[in-house]
Amino acid sequence: MSDLPPPVQGPTAKEKKYDRQLRLWGATGQIALEDSHILLINSGPGVVGLETLKNLVLPGIGNFTIQDSAVVSEADLGVNFFLEEEHLGGYRAEHTCNSLKELNPDVQGHFVTEPVESWLTQPDALKQYTLILVTAPIRPELLTSLSTHASAALIPLFYIHCVGFYSHFSIHLPPAFPIVDTHPDLETTTDLRLLKPWPELLDFATEKTQGLDTLSAEDHGHVPYIALLLYHLEEWKKEHDGQAPQNYKEKTAFRETVSKAARTNSAEGGEENFDEAVAAVLKSLNPPEPSGSVKDIFKAPECVLVKKDSPSFWVIAHAIGLFYTKYGVLPVPGSVPDMKARSADYIQLQNVYKSKARKDMAEVLESIRFLERTADRSTQIEEKHVEAFCKNAAHIKLVRGRPFHVVQAGETISWGDRAKSIAQTLTFPDSLVPLYIAFLAWDQFVATHDKDALGGAPKVPGETDPDTDSEKVTGIASKIMDDLVKEGSASVDEDEDATVKAQLQDFVQELVRAGGAELHNIAALTGGLASQEVIKVITEQYVPVDNTCVFDGVRSRTMVIRV
Amino acid sequence: MTDTLSASLSESGDTQRTRWKYLDTILNRPGPFTDEEWLPGVMAIEGLSRSKILVIGAGGLGCEILKNLALSGFKDIHVIDMDTIDVSNLNRQFLFRHADVGSYKADVAAKFVEKRVKGVKITPYCGKLQDKDEEYYMQFAMIVCGLDSIEARRWINATLVGMVDEDNPDSMKPLIDGGTEGFKGQARVIFPTMTSCIECQLDMHAPRAAVPLCTLATIPRQPQHCIEWAHIIAWEEERKDITLDNDDPEHITWLYQKALKRAQEFNIPGVTYSMTQGVVKNIIPAIASTNAIVAASCCNEAFKIATNTNPFLGFPGTNNYMMYTGDESVYTYTFEHERKPDCPVCSEGNLARPLQVDPKVTLQEFLDDLAERPEAQLKKPSIRSEAKSLYYQTPVGLEEQTRPNLSKKLSELVEDGEEVAITDPAFPTQFKYKLIFK
């Protein structure tokens, strides 16, 4: 054992507990979670919000606060897992907070029992929260004030419905929500630059394919496939006016050439490295052109004009934009997929890519330092952030967050620049846009109905008279749909109109059937979806829903709509 | 639509039902998608209370499933799990606390849910699925499965298919199965012998290809190759007499150090302790949110099947599978997976499935390949042809007697087009293949 490296510190207790999730979002994601303080403004049966929090307390957010002025009733015990008999008559906020805290001693929980109407009027009531969850039903004026706060404080706001077999949530993100660490699928997105090789890569290919035909069987079967493809590309170019294969037909022909070059007299009847080369042709022989959405980021106003206080994302994006303008490509990401090869050859190839990636990164870093000086920025961006950005430059994302619809009594819903495209998807066979409209109509009903004349708790459709309420809500929904079609100047013929109206009626009836009841399964499922999105938003990893998701538990389907 | 039924229920003295106000709203009212003949009210409520349901697995999915079923009105729930609680379960298995580490999952989970949801009875069994026989499985109305093992799923699937007796409609037990990996997962409903079964869908869950031994032994390129080398080769060479325990930190540390040293020899960067643990234990990332989504989807289907409050997945000729992906936005694909007419488990008459084979490979190579073929995944196969026993894993005598066949070529043992029958201790069924020479 003496020749072994010194023993390591085993994983810490925290690493052990969080092992299964650290493999997804890493230590930086975990720190972001621990720095968060999430507010839930709870209402109605109040299950979906708690199921969402449960999935955030378990992975270890720093703090949560539950605002809920409801008193625990018998009906809560049949649907809410975080309440039991001894809590009857107590504050729902207090007892659910305590039950959630039990799930993870690392998490701090707080609660507010003051009614939301008065609580929100206090100055700075929302100041300490990094993200807000609010569940329906809620009065439109309160939702509006939360939305205004989210816009001003640049914090994410989630609005969640969970009614019977249906649910919905919308996310209001800041107007610029950039993500570097999107975790793209490596197998489908590897960028090898075979059509834009640099001298060192070509040298590598030349060296490894020297006298290819005379190599021993063992050597021939271990030439890395990247070298094989580059070698055959050069051969192909000689016969095609210096052009690489351009279209599908040529690529298939090229693939055939590579395939035929494999030796078939081996014991296995083929060569694995050639199989790999053949399999890689169609996906690797594409010009390394950034996607439209990445180019849009370079053109974004925040990117074009970097200021003293611009978030570092824009500074790095600006520098990479300059790199792209100069070379027509993004910095080399630098990773190489595993392939049949001898260890030393593979490591050598890895180094060819890594050196180029470092060189490109150094150039980007130089522009960043220049930018920092000219914009008079006080702190330097850390090199590791620049490196991570360069590595994933082709897959960065920018979500343009915006407020979701807040339905106001008697006001027409405006769809703005989204009207046309949403109106068009309205008539798709499996579209859930009609379900979203049904939820808006449900909110319209809530906005115009009180439980009593005192303007206290809002009344939801179907509590006592589902038939009458269904008819009312269907009427509201039809109008919302007609307004949408008009605003989007969409052409919906009579048949399509009748079909969508019938769907609307079904969705509304099913919603109203529940009378505002939550089914635990649908609350748990929706809480799963919403918490997953909260995690993505807080860790700034993966790609969040932009910006509305509806779930149909009758047919077990979801749809994401940008509204 | 009427609310008189709920009124008559509470008048009948069932004051407990006030607790189920929300659930009863749905059970008391028909909806636009409920069957015209469906009777809301007492019938639906009692049918649900009487449904005895089995949950397989009390882990990440199982905890959620137990909670969900208890709060969906099921009253008689059984749960099977053989595992004990580990500290790395606590980030998602919310029925367990630090003090429970080391106790049986099924026991702790059952007690917790019984305490929280009054009136539900949860009967745990801390052991293996395979300990129980058909009579045991016959008592349930349906089975919800939240497992991380493909083998256990295939076993229960084959058992449930085998139990179907055409003359007894009660012998057909719907199987609702969930699975997750990181941000991805699936929920599916199977009506054994009527709709596509787990075995029909096996190729959708292909195992990861193993790294060839020669790569590990001579040309490692990735940090994982060095770890696998330490795991499979170095341990056997240097610590043969010690049984490797994946949960022993000393063992993992030894493997880590071995792997690190080998990686240094080959200039391979990236071996870490965490990666060593991941490779050796074949760790799959798991989080609370995905478990919540998949488990709830399964329970939603179970609830709809038990109550007919809405159409459910799995009705023959309709969608039976929901695929879920949550890493890039939210995406679901719900579709009908069709039965395979040559499914070795659920096809009528258990027809032999044609299998293309190279007559030049040895029986050993053929059997090794069976373990990795997505549609077979048989790890301990015994095989016989129409004429003779080709290879048997047990008993010892027969193993010895048939062992010489392993090095023979297929062409020496069977004819082109001949049928072979394969059994594997993991499955209560026989797999028949017709070998077609390439």
Ligand SMILES: [Zn+2]
């Ligand atoms: Zn089948």
